[in-house]
Every structure is written in C-alpha cells, then in structure tokens.
Amino acid sequence: MASNPRPRKASGSTPLGDFFTPGRIVALVVAVLVLIFVFQNTGRTKIRVLIPEVIMPLWLALLATALIGLFLGMYLTHRRR
Secondary structure, eight states: OOOOSSOOOOTTOOHHHHHOOHHHHHHHHHHHHHHHHHHHOOSEEEEEOSSOEEEEEHHHHHHHHHHHHHHHHHHHHHHHO
16 A cells, blocks of 8 residues: 555635635725726826925836835734834
C-alpha cells in the first residue's frame, strides 16, 4: 500500500475558489470603481498642500489619495494583529 503524501482537499475546493474570498471580491470591486472614478476625472486642477500651490491632473491627485488611503489602511490593519 502506497500512502498519498498530499492531503485531500474538500470536494468543490479549487485554487481559485480559495483565493477569491468575499472580502477579496469586495476589495477588487472597490479598486475597479476607484480606477474608473480616477480616470473619468482627467482635467487639471490646483491643489494646495500646506503652503505651495501645484497644478496637476486631477486623476493623479485622486490616485495618490487612494494609494495613501490604501497604505494607511494596510498599516492599521497589520498593526492590530
């Protein structure tokens, strides 16, 4: 009798099924909506950060804000664990 070194997975369980959890699906949908919103707003705008005033594309400012929020959220959730 040869023993099988790999444990069996539950029936219906696939690698993609394990990857796409409800939380990850929601995060993916939100990320797609953020990207659609960012790229729909392509005009130039004035942005003032403390003292200097900068003129830049609105999509770049929105994308930078989204990335800052993403990294801050990741930092805070990682720190709680």
